[in-house]
Amino acid sequence: MKSFDTIVIGAGHNGMTAANLLARRGQKVLVLEASQVPGGMATSSELAPGYSIPSIAHSLNGLDDKTIAALGLAGAGLRFEPDPLPTVCLLPAADPLVLPNGYAAPIPGMAGGDQKNWQDLLGSLSFQAAILKQFIASTPPQPRERSFQLKAEGLKAALKMKRAGKSELREFLRMVLMPAADVVQEAEIDRRLAGLLSFDATLGIAVGPRSPTSILGLYYRLATQTGQPRVPVGGMAAAMNAFHQAGVAAGAVFRFGTPVRRIVVDGGKVTGVVTEGGEEIGAATVLSAISPVATFGSLVGSRVMDTGIVRDVRSIRTKGNVTKLNLALGLRPTFKGAGNGATRLVFAPSVDDVERAFNPSKYGELPEAPCFEAILSAAGDQSVPAGAAYLSVSVQNTPYDLRSGWKKGRVALMKSVMTRLEQFSPGIAKAVVAAETLAPPDIEERYHVPGGHWHHGEWQVDRLFFNRPVFGAANYRAPIEGLFICGAGTHPGGGVNGLSGLNAAREILGAVR
């Protein structure tokens, strides 16, 4: 039987991040991936001959320079397009609102008062997000824990607030769990920006902008965002290949097309894994980078775990609510406000529109007017044929348990989004060469994520920090010796940022030492 120091299950970006770091520290690392390519939900796939389109995730906003350097990603070929990714807010019966560079720059053509309110709000949100940021790049503090690191982080956060003054601290403690809708209303920002922020706060989470705590989604976005929004050269597949190559260069061994059947536990300790092919591979440490529900539910099994943790894992809310529509287009469509570069289009005209789209999703129904964001590829993008383009659309509020069934739902959703797009880019429907609809059940099947949730489980306050994925496994350690977990289902959550992989690798190194 072959043996490794650590076996990583899943070559998603977090698994590859952890493997890379562990191999760099001299561990013998094996990465087992069920599919034939690296990247999990963050790669691209060929939708039609010559069209490589982001399968699920379509931007790399969260990956910061420190991580890129630590993993040697630049040396492995990761490059970013030089131009920032503009956001174009599509508005019915009005000109679009264009944000040239994420939230950062002043918005062209906006009146002084609105501009000021917008900058003021961003100022306080960024300050508040920075406080939370102290806690995302490391293992979350556990209740009753009195470690040096926690004290250091707590002190840093406290000092930051202290320096900012009493009113900032009070404002933080008041706003931190507010509904996004109330925050934007109090700040009296432009109605169109209010719609955009409501959408950005709630995308991928089963809340509406009027739900308390929905502002947290915006904090997370701000805390993990790295300056300007970034697009990798060559698309998501190129970025994931860089992760893979960097891992190989660091010394990790990758095996694709090798799904794991179970994690072997003997006497309360992990001893290795058994693959679907029946091969047993030994390791004293196993890091599962797939969904925690799949890890505990299928790979470990409830027989070797306490009832309490089994019940907790069952209570993780895993049902996804984002559907991905991928469109291969024969020619690049024109959208008013969009230039030649890659562009983010958002349809979320107002807070009420975002909230109204949320309502039916609570009952397993599709919204009448769905809100969505779409990435339009740059003119001259190499991942599509010359002159062609792709549109990668994430549609919010499309529940896993669709009552009328996804068979009809896929058709209906595609139709309603195409009708909307046609409003802003007449003729776009005729340019469609190929299209696919990845509803949550499709994501579940294709990526082996129970529920098909982006974040492997709801990203809401009750499942954050020491409660993510569940209490007792939130420091990346499963309650079984030698078993570790990382991935979107663990702290700090989803997004292509590699943070949980980094944090988990540090925990493993700490435990081994």
Next chain:
Amino acid sequence: MNKPYDVIVVGAGHNGLVNACYLQRSGLNVLVVEKNDWIGGAAVSRELTPGILYSNCSYVCSLFRPEIMRDLELAKHGLQIIAYEGGAVFKQDGDFLASYRNHHAHRREFARHAPRDGEAYERYARDVTRQCRFIQPLLMRTAPDPASLKPRDLGEMLFLLKKFNELTAREMADTIRFWTMSISDFLDEYFEAEVIKAYLAISGIIGTALGPMSPGTAYVLLHHYMGEVDGNVGAWGYARGGMGAITRALSSSFLASGGTILTDAQVSKVLVRNGRTTGVVLENGDEHLATTVVSNADVKRTFLKLVEEPELPGDFVRQVRNFKMRGSSGKVNIALDSLPEFPALPKGSPCIRGDMHFTDTVERMERGYDDWKAGTWSADPFLDMMIPTTIDPTMAPPGQHFMSCFVQYCPPKIRNADWTDADRDAFGQTVINQIADYSPGFKDRIIHMEVRTPRELEAEVGLTEGNIFQGELTFDQLLFNRPIPGYAQYRSPIAGLYICGSSTHPGGGVMGAPGRNAAIEIMRDLKRNASHASPAHEIL
């Protein structure tokens, strides 16, 4: 010119009266001014049709603090709370879910609907009781200002941390979850039967402009569970003689200790000179002087209507404007010539003597909330309906009954326009129709009916937007955030002006704690002995 008082309390609601009682008993000379020609605010019994008393605003009692009842000798002044037995949720399929005070009977009924839910109920009851135990001592204390380094705030902060530190790591993690979850998600972790979830979700939404699927509603449930009747934590009861019995006992206690109440005395302005309050002026022009003024009115009414804007810091006014008071409920009060029948209930069932509901799924509740968000009352509203006269014979002649229906959701405006009488009548009909669906011949039993929308609640009781809690119970408006961060200790930017209503910590419900806590702060400022206010007792 009237003779000066030490303290003037604006508004004879239950918190204003509690506050006045404590202050009068510390030797201060207190005047209570009330705009209506009756006292009680939202805790009243009114004879709206001959012989029948209506608890026409608040209608049940549990939260009123027993410490206050003892301190102010309210039993001696005639207050008696009677716990009620039972309740029911009527299902659309003709069955019903009964609730009983007896834990074992209750558990058996849960198990009848889903075998595993009986067992889950034990876990649920244990977990929720633990949360009650954690929060109850906080009710009777002033919340610390986390941005302050004053010894007292640090001390209170330390108390909070100590309280938190008594929990195990697991309990801490659960507490954080509980405080931030939606009641629907919380119940999903325990129960299977829809009707059981719908029944238990009720306490998560009453009085709140949120649906059961909104995060934060599990805390609202706690707010309704942390009361007690006769030492039974979580129990609810009727005040004998209607809810007005509470404020009647309070006023009797107040008058007995030498206080003065002036009714039909609407305050038009709180007088302020050089940043200090000097008293109040009434609508009729009368001035009453005092160096301390306590407002029982909600925070918006107090600072946006009763105080001239230039007297307040601009930032403070902005924050008061941003305080969320969202009317979400209405009330339909009905006098009946006979006891209605509910064929779903077995003959002689005690359930008719408790709280009855017709919403048998969480989804129906949530859809009711969607209607509210769209600016209209729920087409299929949630009702918290009771007939107190089945237990309390003092409220109606023999055979006749008073029925109270609390209705959610009901917006403060209809699609941004003011309520009209026609709207109100249509709203009332929606409610009556729902009851009649489950009670044949119900409409023929009605002698008299009063329909109250947020418009009526605001006009009569003075609750802005008709919000029964004087402000939403969301995290941004709880503890040190209630009502305004930095002003959560019952004081205001104006020296000598205090607030003591449900807009302040710990919030709404006929609890009395805000009035008592404010009194303690005032006695501290005026260097009075506060030993007659007992501290919170422990739940065992």
